Amino acid sequence: MPVVSYRSFLRSTLLLLTCSVLLTACGGGSSTAQTNLADNASNASNTIALPAIPPRITNTRGAxxxxxxxxxxxxxxxxxxxxxxxxxxxxxxxxxxxxxxxxxxxxxxxxxxxxxxxxxxxxxxxxxxxxxxxxxxxxxxxxxxxxxxxxxxxxxxxxxxxxxxxxxxxxxxxxxxxxxxxxxxxxxxxxxxxxxxxxxxxxxxxxxxxxxxxxxxxxxxxxxxxxxxxxxxxxxxxxxxxxxxxxxxxxxxxxDLQYTLDELLSTKALLAAAGGALGFSRPAPAAKYPGKIDEATVDVLLYFLIPKESDIKFSKTFLLDWMADDYDTMRRNSLYxxxxxxxxxxxxxxxxxxxxxxxxxxxxxxxxxxxxxxxxxxxxxxxxxxxxxxxxxxxxxxxxxxxxxxxxx
Missing domain, CATH: 3.40.50.1820 (Alpha/Beta hydrolase fold, catalytic domain)
Structure with missing residues (x-):
């Protein structure tokens, strides 16, 4: 048998043996093994398809x-x-x-x-x-x-x-x-x-x-x-x-911050009742950073919103804005x-x-x-x-x- 024909025969035989061992139908049909091979190929493809890990950003937002x-x-x-x-x-x-x-x-x-x-x-x-x-x-x-x-x-x-x-x-x-x-x-x-x-x-x-x-x-x-x-x-x-x-x-x-604070604080008459009795008064719009009496007023209001035993330090900014009638800032911080x-x-x-x-x-x-x-x-x-x-x-x-x-x- 010529060498070329023998090699061709050998490749054909090996292919048939491979198909038989794997229980696949060469040229048509299906089998469990064929499905498993397809699943493995899919999994390999998914693994290969994972994108490269991006380099970390440093010393900036989101780092x-x-x-x-x-x-x-x-x-x-x-x-x-x-x-x-x-x-x-x-x-x-x-x-x-x-x-x-x-x-x-x-x-x-x-x-x-x-x-x-x-x-x-x-x-x-x-x-x-x-x-x-x-x-x-x-x-x-x-x-x-x-x-x-x-x-x-x-x-x-x-x-x-x-x-x-x-x-x-x-x-x-x-x-x-x-x-x-x-x-x-x-x-x-x-x-x-x-x-x-x-x-x-x-x-x-x-x-x-x-x-x-x-x-x-x-x-x-x-x-x-x-x-x-x-x-x-x-x-x-x-x-x-x-x-x-x-x-x-x-x-x-x-x-709506203004609406919320008006409802929670003004409607409870905290300023009119508790504040008035203690000698507090609502500061003028210019008093964005209040003095001691006004600071005490803010602390009283914060007490009604935040438990005294809290171990978290809450910023008073939202209350200072409200106390000072800073409507522009309250609106910028609102989401309605x-x-x-x-x-x-x-x-x-x-x-x-x-x-x-x-x-x-x-x-x-x-x-x-x-x-x-x-x-x-x-x-x-x-x-x-x-x-x-x-x-x-x-x-x-x-x-x-x-x-x-x-x-x-």
């Missing part, structure tokens, strides 16, 4: 500093947390174990200075290479550092529960908590509130890239109370930067009359005495007047529909609404 594992919660842990009768979580079915990491990064404080901050990243334990949507959770007002997200990694935490459903969940501690404890928390100040979130999103994407944990192209924002306010602040900042947001749900936030392009849902209860319900009415009216294309208000049906009772209904609206968009859960 990643460090990350460490602090807690692992199993599906069983999360299921028990959801099943707890006192939980504020709607009935959900956890799907994944969750690892929570404390991550430090750089952002701006209330004085516009670069500072170190922290937050938590909760990662569902999916197969290697599986993508996830990113969900940024903005926490409500907490008065103790132990309640900050990176310090509260229990299975009952919102970050853990949401991550157990398949989202990569992040939550910034905010300035004044965690890594930045001791600094003034820039309470109800729009720009530093937004920066803490948007810069953490930047740092998170860097950390996830380094861990080879891929995201899909979806970003969700949500929060309740102060977290509702911070959610809309971050949403406005992200849209201004051209960063697309898949959907947003904000619950019971103080979106702007146009958002993100599909947005607000939730609120009519009986809310902590954050007056009128905030959401004003936000809906103002944002629709600015031609917002997709926004609605879901009124809490709890009885009474107060701030605490409406947390669980908010969570129900949020999880159901996001589920209509979410992929790769």
């Amino acid at each position: 990643l500093l460090n990350g460490e594992l602090v807690k692992t919660n199993t599906v069983q842990d999360s299921t028990a947390a959801v099943s707890n009768p006192i939980t504020k979580t709607p009935p959900l079915i956890p799907l994944y174990d969750v690892k929570q990491y404390r991550v430090t990064y750089q952002t701006l404080d209330g004085s516009n200075n670069l500072t170190n901050a922290s937050g938590v990243i909760a990662v569902p334990q999916k197969p290697a290479g599986a993508k996830s949507p990113l969900l940024s959770f903005q926490h409500g007002t907490v008065f103790f550092d132990r309640e900050a997200p990176s310090n509260d990694t229990a299975a009952t935490s919102p970050m853990n529960i949401l991550a157990s459903m398949g989202y990569v969940v992040i939550a910034a501690d905010y300035i004044g908590y965690g890594e930045s404890r001791g600094k003034e928390h820039p309470y109800l100040q729009k720009e530093p509130s937004a920066a803490a979130v948007t810069d953490f999103i930047t740092a998170t994407k860097q950390w996830l890239a380094e861990q080879r944990l891929p995201l899909n192209d979806q970003l969700f924002l949500t929060g309740y109370s102060e977290g509702g306010y911070v959610t809309l602040a971050a949403q406005q900042a992200l849209e201004a930067a051209g960063i697309p947001i898949t959907a947003s749900v904000a619950g019971a936030g103080p979106y 009359d702007w146009r958002t392009t993100t599909p947005t849902r607000l939730t609120h209860g009519r009986d809310d005495e902590t954050v007056p319900y009128g905030n959401s009415e004003r936000a809906i009216s103002g944002m629709r007047a600015k031609n917002t294309p997709d926004i609605a208000l879901e009124v809490c049906a709890a009885v009474p529909a107060d701030h605490t009772n409406c947390i669980k209904p908010y969570a129900q609206v949020m999880t159901e609404y996001f589920s209509t968009f979410a992929r790769d859960l």
Whole structure:
């Protein structure tokens, strides 16, 4: 037999033997082995397709500093947390174990200075290479550092529960908590509130890239109370930067600062009764930085809003603006009359005495007047529909609404 023909015969024989061993049909048909080979090829392709890890940025907003594992919660842990009768979580079915990491990064404080901050990243334990949507959770007002997200990694935490459903969940501690404890928390100040979130999103994407944990192209924002306010602040900042947001749900936030403080303080006659009896008086607009008597007035008002035993230092700026009738600043820090392009849902209860319900009415009216294309208000049906009772209904609206968009859960 000529050499060329023999080699041709040998190649054909080896090919047939290979096909037989692998149980594949050369030229047609299918088999389990063929499917496994295709799956392996797909997995290899997914691994190869992971983008190169970008170099870290340094000494600027969004710079990643460090990350460490602090807690692992199993599906069983999360299921028990959801099943707890006192939980504020709607009935959900956890799907994944969750690892929570404390991550430090750089952002701006209330004085516009670069500072170190922290937050938590909760990662569902999916197969290697599986993508996830990113969900940024903005926490409500907490008065103790132990309640900050990176310090509260229990299975009952919102970050853990949401991550157990398949989202990569992040939550910034905010300035004044965690890594930045001791600094003034820039309470109800729009720009530093937004920066803490948007810069953490930047740092998170860097950390996830380094861990080879891929995201899909979806970003969700949500929060309740102060977290509702911070959610809309971050949403406005992200849209201004051209960063697309898949959907947003904000619950019971103080979106109109002047209205909120007028309702909480003036209607309780604190200035007329307590203030008048103590000899305090509302300062003139020029008195933006009050003297000792006016400072005492602010401290009295702060006492009604912040528990004395709180270990967090709250900035008084929002109260000083209100006391001085600085309407321009209060309006700049408000979030009720702007146009958002993100599909947005607000939730609120009519009986809310902590954050007056009128905030959401004003936000809906103002944002629709600015031609917002997709926004609605879901009124809490709890009885009474107060701030605490409406947390669980908010969570129900949020999880159901996001589920209509979410992929790769």
